[in-house]
Amino acid sequence: MAKKLLLGVNIDHIATLRQARLEKFPSVIQAARVCEKAGAAQITVHLREDRRHIQDHDVFELKRIISGQLNLEMACYDEIVNIACRLRPRQATLVPEKRREVTTEGGLDVVKNFNAVAGTVEKLQKKKIRVSLFIDPDLEQVEMALRTGAEFIELHTGSFANAASKAKAQKELMKLIDASVFANALGLGVNAGHGIDYNNIKSILKIPHMHELNIGFSIIAESLFIGLDKAVKKMIKLMKQYKG
């Protein structure tokens, strides 16, 4: 039987809109409730060091009110790691962070930052938080991810999503497939995310062994025109084609 592919909706963009006016709305709490009611298994938020969108109080309130899983995206900064240890989300996804980037620009370099990443994995796991490492589809990165002790990887699908030509996209898709097959053989769980939308999801579903997809921008953008409930349901309907 095909494994059910879960949807994590990244609601950072709701907070981006709120912070643009330093207002109390639109509410990330309301957004999380709508996403869950529409069938999202997980709410994903990135607590950035610069707090440009999600704030500390958001993550604690989300943890309190959601009934499904909370996935906290975070960098290996002591301050954020300490917050995560207090929050104890179901999953922490470790990502690289640069102050001047518009959004996460690539995967975590686990090879280069092995000690820092492994140390953070250990701290989080001591608090019973499942750890996923957001990495590029590179076999060396996958192998080093396993060595950190992390249970999951999240494959960075951005290079595929932003590929300038069909040939380049196909090449990137093959890298994602190979990395997923390799990770699964090593016993790692496989998630994927970044730049996934209603058009490219069909190709993304060719990646085997995936457990969950984390999707933000396309769903929130679509919600402006059809509402958040319908935008989430529309993505879940497409994801049902997954064969595992």
Ligand code: PXP
């Ligand atoms: N996964 C990770 C690790 C991310 O950093 C992001 C962006 O915050 C996403 C998924 C969602 O990407 P997008 O907003 O392009 O769907």
